[in-house]
Amino acid sequence: MTDRFDPAASDSRWQERWDSGACFRADSTSPKPKSYVLEMFPYPSGRIHMGHVRNYTMGDVLARYRRAQGFEVLHPMGWDAFGMPAENAAMEKKVHPGAWTRENIATMRAQLKRLGFALDWSRELATCEPDYYGHEQALFLDLFEAGLVFRKESEVNWDPVDMTVLANEQVIDGKGWRSGARVERRKLSQWFLKITDFAEELLEGLQTLDQWPDKVRLMQENWIGKSRGLQFAFQRADGDGAVEVFTTRPDTIFGASFLAISPGHPIAETFAAQRPDVAEFIKRCQQGGTTAAEIETAEKLGLDTGLEVVHPLDPDWRLPVWMANFVLMDYGTGALFGVPAHDARDFEFSTKYKLPIRRVVAASANDAGLAVTEAEIGAGVAVNSRFLDGLSTEAATAEIIRRAESAGWGKGTTQYRLRDWGVSRQRYWGTPIPIIHCDGCGAVPVPRQQLPVVLPEDVSFDVPGNPLDRHETWRNVVCPKCSAPARRETDTLDTFVDSSWYFIRFASQPHDRPFDRAEAETWLPVAQYIGGVEHAILHLLYARFWTRALQRIGRLSMAEPFGGLFTQGMVTHETYQAGDGSWLSPDEVRREGDDWIHLYNGQPVTAGRVEKMSKSKKNTIDPQPIVDRYGADAVRWFMLSDSPPERDLEWSIGGIEGAARFVQRVWKLAHRRQEGAGEDKELLRRLHKTIAAVGQAIDGLQFNKAVAGLYELVNAIEKASPSATRADAIRHLIIMVAPMAPHLAEEAWSTLEGSGLVVDQPWPSHDPALLIDDQVTVAVQVNGKLRDTLSAPRGLSREDLQAMALSADKIARFLEGAEPRKVIVVPDRLVNIVL
RNA sequence: GCGGACGUGGCGGAACGGUAGACGCUACCGACUUAAAAUCGGUUUCCCGAUCGGGAGUGCGGGUUCAAGUCCCGCCGUCCGCACCA
Numbered sequence: 001m002t003d004r005f006d007p008a009a010s011d012s013r014w015q016e017r018w019d020s021g022a023c024f025r026a027d028s029t030s031p032k033p034k035s036y037v038l039e040m041f042p043y044p045s046g047r048i049h050m051g052h053v054r055n056y057t058m059g060d061v062l063a064r065y066r067r068a069q070g071f072e073v074l075h076p077m078g079w080d081a082f083g084m085p086a087e088n089a090a091m092e093k094k095v096h097p098g099a100w101t102r103e104n105i106a107t108m109r110a111q112l113k114r115l116g117f118a119l120d121w122s123r124e125l126a127t128c129e130p131d132y133y134g135h136e137q138a139l140f141l142d143l144f145e146a147g148l149v150f151r152k153e154s155e156v157n158w159d160p161v162d163m164t165v166l167a168n169e170q171v172i173d174g175k176g177w178r179s180g181a182r183v184e185r186r187k188l189s190q191w192f193l194k195i196t197d198f199a200e201e202l203l204e205g206l207q208t209l210d211q212w213p214d215k216v217r218l219m220q221e222n223w224i225g226k227s228r229g230l231q232f233a234f235q236r237a238d239g240d241g242a243v244e245v246f247t248t249r250p251d252t253i254f255g256a257s258f259l260a261i262s263p264g265h266p267i268a269e270t271f272a273a274q275r276p277d278v279a280e281f282i283k284r285c286q287q288g289g290t291t292a293a294e295i296e297t298a299e300k301l302g303l304d305t306g307l308e309v310v311h312p313l314d315p316d317w318r319l320p321v322w323m324a325n326f327v328l329m330d331y332g333t334g335a336l337f338g339v340p341a342h343d344a345r346d347f348e349f350s351t352k353y354k355l356p357i358r359r360v361v362a363a364s365a366n367d368a369g370l371a372v373t374e375a376e377i378g379a380g381v382a383v384n385s386r387f388l389d390g391l392s393t394e395a396a397t398a399e400i401i402r403r404a405e406s407a408g409w410g411k412g413t414t415q416y417r418l419r420d421w422g423v424s425r426q427r428y429w430g431t432p433i434p435i436i437h438c439d440g441c442g443a444v445p446v447p448r449q450q451l452p453v454v455l456p457e458d459v460s461f462d463v464p465g466n467p468l469d470r471h472e473t474w475r476n477v478v479c480p481k482c483s484a485p486a487r488r489e490t491d492t493l494d495t496f497v498d499s500s501w502y503f504i505r506f507a508s509q510p511h512d513r514p515f516d517r518a519e520a521e522t523w524l525p526v527a528q529y530i531g532g533v534e535h536a537i538l539h540l541l542y543a544r545f546w547t548r549a550l551q552r553i554g555r556l557s558m559a560e561p562f563g564g565l566f567t568q569g570m571v572t573h574e575t576y577q578a579g580d581g582s583w584l585s586p587d588e589v590r591r592e593g594d595d596w597i598h599l600y601n602g603q604p605v606t607a608g609r610v611e612k613m614s615k616s617k618k619n620t621i622d623p624q625p626i627v628d629r630y631g632a633d634a635v636r637w638f639m640l641s642d643s644p645p646e647r648d649l650e651w652s653i654g655g656i657e658g659a660a661r662f663v664q665r666v667w668k669l670a671h672r673r674q675e676g677a678g679e680d681k682e683l684l685r686r687l688h689k690t691i692a693a694v695g696q697a698i699d700g701l702q703f704n705k706a707v708a709g710l711y712e713l714v715n716a717i718e719k720a721s722p723s724a725t726r727a728d729a730i731r732h733l734i735i736m737v738a739p740m741a742p743h744l745a746e747e748a749w750s751t752l753e754g755s756g757l758v759v760d761q762p763w764p765s766h767d768p769a770l771l772i773d774d775q776v777t778v779a780v781q782v783n784g785k786l787r788d789t790l791s792a793p794r795g796l797s798r799e800d801l802q803a804m805a806l807s808a809d810k811i812a813r814f815l816e817g818a819e820p821r822k823v824i825v826v827p828d829r830l831v832n833i834v835l
Numbered sequence: 836g837c838g839g840a841c842g843u844g845g846c847g848g849a850a851c852g853g854u855a856g857a858c859g860c861u862a863c864c865g866a867c868u869u870a871a872a873a874u875c876g877g878u879u880u881c882c883c884g885a886u887c888g889g890g891a892g893u894g895c896g897g898g899u900u901c902a903a904g905u906c907c908c909g910c911c912g913u914c915c916g917c918a919c920c921a
Binding site for chain 1: 837838840841847848853857858859900901915916917919920921
């Protein structure tokens with residue numbers, strides 16, 4: 001080895017050593033304590049990006065650290081390989097989705113291996129292969145048999161560009177989350193999973209997840225959207241049944257001035273058949289835009305149906321029934337009663353349509369007569385409410401529910417915002433739903449022995465739509481029950497199903513079933529799950545649901561799949577724009593003084609804000625050339641430096657060069673051996689402080705602090721004279737650097753020790769006695785302002801410390817002979833003299 | 836609109852209520868070199884004065900405390916999530 005550490009030669013050498021030694025193979029039968037470290041598996045889009053590098057580096061540091069601590073670590077990698085980009089590529093580039101996907105996997109696998117991650121590649125899986133999705137089909141049938149899967153004719157979000165159905169969660173501001181196209185409404189027969197059965201458990205389970213970020217728990221809580229209230233019926237005045245409503249404010253029941261039903265409500269549909277004005281109104285409501293801005297400013301539209309209902313607490317009180325565009329069919333009962341005085345939306349509606357506004361809540365009973373000039377949403381005291389008058393909002397709510405339940409006209413209920421999970425996708429590149437449709441028998445599950453239902457790969461994409469619909473030999477089968485001609489389900493499963501159980505399959509992968517329960521449970525739950533916050537709701541909620549569903553049907557004992565969750569920040573970069581507004585990539589621009597210019601034509605370039613790396617803004621940095629140039633360790637080190645892991649990291653060339661410099665500094669310490677004897681107490685203390693600090697930082701996933709601690713140790717070692725302590729400190733430094741810069745560490749270790757691998761070294765422990773200095777620096781304040789510092793022996797008494805401070809030259813000036821009013825002494829820290 | 840997070844040097848960021856700015860980046864000065872790169876040593880919150888010294892300082896305004904970046908109250912700003920949810 002030369003004077004410089006050479007990653008080009010070194011990286012692959014050690015990767016091969018780890019590989020041949022099966023160092024990172026996870027042994028399910030090991031007697032050691034287990035630790036399952038998992039990063040969200042990637043979609044094989046083509047090449048890895050910086051976000052992947054950051055995510056997998058963090059997980060890798062933790063995995064290697066846990067391994068050094070004596071854990072048997074499971075740290076696997078796989079591919080979330082089904083999905084729409086493969087089909088888009090098929091249509092654009094005339095390649096088969098399977099070929100495209102598998103090629104990308106090969107490329108990205110090589111790129112990940114180049115970074116030297118401590119992964120158990122023997123457990124690698126890809127969701128697009130039958131030996132994965134076949135087991136998924138079996139699990140789907142398990143849930144089907146348990147009654148957790150159902151089919152429903154429903155209005156769905158149809159993405160006209162991707163030609164597929166989207167889940168509510170995949171619609172953002174009324175647009176498809178991938179295509180960005182305005183979503184339309186269509187009616188289709190769809191498969192659903194009963195996630196709403198688990199709404200309460202999923203909500204309550206959040207409380208047990210104390211190793212999750214509060215932010216994510218809150219987002220899930222809001223998504224589940226629990227609200228308590230009263231559900232009850234208004235009898236129709238024409239005697240033809242009733243209208244069910246739900247309210248969270250039953251205390252305002254005497255403030256009702258109308259009922260509003262959704263345009264999708266059964267009553268509306270009945271009326272529409274007879275009355276053109278109703279049909280016209282419904283049509284108008286469906287046209288409205290669904291973007292945030294449009295909803296914000298959308299006018300409240302209503303139509304009086306002419307129908308009247310009777311107030312449940314007063315047979316003489318009639319209320320008109322309106323249709324209104326703001327009433328959602330799929331929340332509550334699709335109908336509500338309007339209380340304009342105490343609801344902003346009802347107020348706006350009533351003002352427009354001249355409906356009565358009646359105060360039923362006031363700050364005090366004396367204010368019952370005050371006019372209502374704007375919606376008063378808050379709690380108060382019931383007024384103008386007959387037997388409720390004088391009760392607080394809370395008490396009035398309880399009283400109404402009590403009366404409704406005892407009189408039998410309503411009951412206290414709970415509503416959730418969460419909807420059932422529609423999993424059907426009119427897409428080719430996904431897991432085939434293992435169902436056969438028979439005219440006589442209906443939807444029949446594919447018999448277990450016929451699994452997997454293999455996705456046929458002899459398909460073409462020259463016409464839009466799902467090629468499975470056109471695949472005659474695959475589609476046309478006989479009914480497993482009655483042997484009559486039947487058709488396969490041609491919808492495939494939402495890819496979120498694929499990612500809802502992959503972490504279980506990683507833990508245990510028998511050939512003949514999805515997983516072995518006992519083996520899976522030796523690893524699960526995942527000790528630390530790391531990924532982007534963009535999955536805070538969808539993926540994490542679905543995986544939690546899937547795990548609970550498996551628990552309910554007796555396939556797993558745990559309820560929660562991920563014990564610890566960490567959401568890392570994005571990798572960002574400055575953006576550049578040419579004069580015409582077009583985006584420029586960082587390698588098309590050059591810095592000149594304080595300005596940026598175009599590399600080729602010399603035109604001035606505007607440097608814009610720092611944003612997430614994205615193809616559209618062209619501010620991406622491909623990790624591959626960076627790794628080739630600086631080596632895996634410098635890239636890894638930079639990914640961990642500077643920014644706290646939960647925050648965004650700005651990519652900079654200065655940063656990566658600083659990291660490369662650090663790698664060489666560490667290498668020099670190991671390479672240029674300086675023999676020495678004797679103890680260096682100061683350096684020994686520094687070492688033990690570093691051991692304590694680095695371990696604590698990695699445990700808390702505060703990699704930037706671990707990095708800073710190691711810098712301090714390197715600085716101290718470089719300054720120290722040769723000694724036995726120094727040699728020992730270098731040895732420990734190498735072990736502590738190993739999780740972050742493993743190739744460098746191995747090279748340095750082999751130079752120092754001649755044999756063995758640093759990955760097999762146990763994590764050092766610190767001596768608590770060495771964390772404490774003999775001499776401490778004590779701050780001396782006068783009236784809270786720092787005026788001097790003293791060096792004092794540790795443990796000096798309060799009296800001695802005070803005397804020392806008062807006699808210091810700098811302090812005497814302030815005292816001018818006077819007695820201080822008060823002196824606060826914090827031993828070993830400070831003395832504050834109050835004059 | 837509702838909910839949440841965050842505001843510290845030129846930049847990323849450190850700071851159990853107890854010496855604000857660790858560590859890194861940038862910039863500047865110096866050494867080595869014919870020169871540059873690399874490397875090494877030093878300086879780098881701002882203002883006044885000399886490097887000893889003094890004053891100000893953690894978005895803004897108050898408060899609690901011997902002591903506040905940290906705790907409390909009220910603003911301002913930025914970012915994120917949800918959104919006609921009855």
